Structure formats: C-alpha cells, structure tokens
Amino acid sequence: MELTKGKIVDMYRTMKLIRDFEANASRLFAEGKIPGFVHLYIGEEAIATGVCAGLNDDDYITSTHRGHGHIIAKGGDIKYMMAELYGKATGYCKGKGGSMHIADANKGILGANGIVGAGHNIAVGAGLSAKYRGTDQVCVCFFGDGSTNQGTFHEAMNLASIWKLPVIFVCENNLYGISMHQSKHQAIQDVADRAVAYNVPGVIVDGNDVFAVYEAATEAVVRARAGQGPTLIECKTYRHQGHFEGDPAIYKSSDEVSEWMAKDPIPRMVSYLLDSDILTEKEIEGIDEEISKELEEAIKFAEESPLPSLESIVEDIYTDIVEEVR
C-alpha cells in the first residue's frame, strides 16, 4: 500500500488531534464545564483515522455514542464540536444534541447516536440512497462489539448483503459492551465470524495499527464502489477509559490494561514516524504544539460562545412547524 509522506503525517495529525481532544474533554468534564455523558475514544484513534483516510468528503458515516473520533477523522470542525459539548448555541447542533448527537451533513456525517446499534440500518439507508442515485458514494457504519448483539446489526448486514449496498461495517471491538467483557457477552471470539452468515467478507485487523486499518478499509471501499456489496471489518482494539467519564472501570484487570497500554496506537505511530525517518522528534513536537493551539482556540470559542436562547427550544423539530413557546 503506497502512502505518501504527506498522507502519513496527516494520519498522525488526526490520531493525535483525536487523542488530545478527548483528553481535554475528559478534563473539562471533570471540571464540570461539560454537562451530561461523555464517552471517550482514547485508544481507538487508529480506526477512525485509518478508515476515514480512504473516504471522500461526500462519503457517509454513521457513528456511535463514542463518536468524537469518527467526527474528527471525517473532517468535523473541533470548534463546533467543543461548543456542542458545552451546550452552546454555536455548537454543531445548537446545543440540542450534545456529545452523543453530533452530525455534519456537509461532511457526510449522519450523526453520532445514543442508541447502541441504531446506526446500522441508517447506514444501510444511506447505502441504498447512494446506489439508487447512481453515485459512487459509500457509507461506513462504525459500531462497537456490544452492538453486534442487537437485532439491528443482523437486519442491516442482511439487507446490505442482499441488495449489495456500498456499506462498510466497521466493528470497533474494544473488548467491552459497557462493563461486560466480550468473552461474556458473546460466545465467539471474532465478530468477523458473523459475516459468513450474510455471505459477506469478514476481515480481522489490528485496530491499533492505522495502516492495517487503512488497507482493509480501502479494499472494502473499492469493493463497495464497484458494486460488490458490503464488508465487515473487525478492528481489535481497547477502550482505555471507562465506558463513560466517571466510570472507574473496576471490571478491568490490571494485566489486561497493561497489555493493551503497550499497544497504544499513538506511541506506536510516533515510533513508526521516527524509525522510518518520516518525521523528526522536533517536527512531531511542532505538530503537537499546533494541535494544542487549535484545541485551545476551540475551547476558547466554546467558552465564549453564547448559550442557546430559551426560544430556540421549539425550533428545528420540523422544517415547517414551530411549536408554541411555553
């Protein structure tokens, strides 16, 4: 797989931006500045980055409650994301959605989703739409291992398969459905095994290796664009944090944690960049500083943005009906 230096550096940038965005979200949540629930993507950055690196702007994605990484990787603007986490009027959803519902139709982002497994069929609908309209667009459906026990996963795999839709199912197997270990919540080791039931290729990749993810995803995208239907890609990864911020994750063993910390995708990428002489330490520091600055600006934007007006509560329910304000 030929990747230009520029593309590799972009991948690092995206991964690091996701990591730092999430670290800031964690801090700001702990400081009480971000209300609600926050589910962080720390540890899984290589997946969104590797998959989205092979997509076009007009390709679609559906995301999950753990969606910040997908949105950043698909080109979402961290200013509007951060403002949304703060519940501000300038946020992606004008403060009506929050962390779990960020969407950007202009970037093909059909929304993070608060219901586990709810994005699968929406992705199939987007795939149907792309095929029906005769475009070469594809839709990537991101989801966790936990959602593969929902009926929607099976319905969507089946429908995408029989209609040969351009949908790429990307399972982020982070070993946990909330607190339940994968070995307890399903009797298979590999989610990819389920692909065979739908006569779809099932591929397993190291989800902490951005290049492996990229390669598998681009292959699936090529298949999808060529009208050969969906692929299920299982990315083996690990959720560093608890299910949500505030979850002490007492159900994880320390051996397991240290095993996976050693596979952290970010230091791994840094080593690769240095070992392959793609970037010097100094250049990496430079990129990291740019990211910090960008994040500072996003946080400043969020903090200085106005709160939504109370009147706005009744707007955006319908395109043409505005309910009466109480």
Next chain:
Amino acid sequence: MKTMTMMEAIKEAMSKKMREDPNVLVFGEDVGAFGGCFGVTAGMFDEFGEERVRDTPISEGAIVGCAVGAAATGLRPIAELMFMDFLTVGMDQLVNQAAKMRYMFGGKIKLPMVVRLPLGAGISAAAQHSQSLEAWITHAPGLKVVYPSTARDAYGLLLKSIEDDNPVMFLEHKLLYGFEDELDENMDPIELGVADIKREGDDITIVATGKMVHEALAAAKTLSDEGIEAEVFDPRTLFPFDKEALFKSLEKTNMALIVTEENKRGSFAGEIAAMIVEDGFDYLDAPVKRVCAMDTPIPFSPVLEKYYLPDADDIVTAVKGMF
C-alpha cells in the same frame, strides 16, 4: 371525476408522485410482485420496476431505519409496514431516530419520508394485527400523523405527505380500503393540519377519526331522526391538529364527543379531550365524553371483537346520555 376505492387512491397518489419525482421509491414486505399484503401496491412493480418498488426481508427495524438513512441522503422513501402493530419492532428507528434526528442535529438535516401503516380491527386478526396505536406516535415530537377516512382525503393527503420534508406517519384503516369515493386525480394536495367537517350539525360535535368517522355519520343519521343534529368533525391529521376548526365547531354546538378505535386508556382521544378542556372549556355546556374501544387486547372471536369495538349504536347511546 373518477370513482376510486381508498386502496386505489393510495396507489394512485404514490404512482403520481413517483412519476413526477425519481427520488420517490417504495419499499416494504411483499410490496413488489406480490402487490402488498392488502394489494395496495399491486401493479406498481410492473410500472416502476424492482428498484423503485422494493421487497424487503421481514425486518421492520431495517425498513424504518433504511427509510431514515435514505431520507437523510436525498431520497423520498415511502416505507410500508404490513400492519401498524409491527411498528413496535421498528420503534427505536422511528421514535429515537426519525422523530428526533432533525432536532438533535440542530435542524441541519431533513427527513422527507412516509411510513404507511395499515391499522384497525374488524377482520378477526386478533391482538397483534388489529391495533390502533396512534397515541404512541402522536406522543413523539418530530412526527406528523395523518389518518384519512375517505378515498379523496387519502389521495390528497398522501400527495402532500410525500411532498413533506418531515417524517409522516400515514394511517390506513384496513376496513376502509374498499371504501369508494369520487375524486379528481388532478386535485390539489390537501394541507396537513386542516380538518374537514363531514356532516354539519348544531347540537353536538362528534370528533372522529378513520373508520369511526363512518360510524359517527351513521350515528348522526339515527340521531337526526330523533331531533339531534350532530356535526361530524374529521381532523384528518392528528398532528398537526386543526384546533381552530374544532373550537369553531364547539362554539356552535357547545358539546363534544370524541370517538376513536383505540384502547381508551392513554388514547389520543384523551389528548383531544384535554385540549378541549384546557383551551375550549368556555365553549362547553356539558362534560366532554369519549367513545373508544375497550381496554383489553383485541380478541379474535368475531362476537368478542364486535363487542370490543365502538360502533354507531355506542355513539348514539353516548350522545343521548349527554342531553
């Protein structure tokens, strides 16, 4: 003018919009060559082909979710659920996704989709194929709910529903599919939120929906013989609801009876009653009453089902009790 059954009117409205707009397509269980469980889409497969009249597997969650994804990305899907009862299987996709997506995303997405929902009892289909679940969907902000009682209304309202940029739930009473009516195929679409007075009268307003409109009309005839002139008010759309027209009617009649085929407890009929009591109390000379189905699952045996369902006799009795 042409005489059509409600079933033909629905098919003609869909076909008209499909001829006009290539982004309109139909999918659902057995809607293709089979022509739909009740025959509503019969013949459409031949005219529009399998890409535009698509059979889906028996996967209601996928049907509704797929409509959401397709609508969010430029199509105008019409999804058919074989029986409204099956909506329960796709309820997350409808209530948590379709209804809320636009709002949660700050108005940055639109979902022009129609879900066609055959409903209603009277054919011994028992408790899982006969329900009237309009209260469940009117309860979800973000959905529009349309419930025609005549072929003409079905035609005009469906044209408008397909043009609408929001998720529209289109309720079709199975026993009205054969109901015949005269309509002009070139008629204008009927605006959602505009009620229709199906019979004028000065003494009491009977608010009725779907098949109950016809029971109310039959009751009004009997009542007229006894000197009571009932106005039969058909809201035609449950949301948006034409409150203004209802209050105008109440201003004249000062009495309200609400008739729906739902289980009474937690019904949309209760919502209409609350609306009247909260905002139209001054018009009233008597308490608001409701005639609904009983609060039981819908029984199978014809004798029990008939007992379960409200009918013209029940309406006559209720009205007489109010005077």
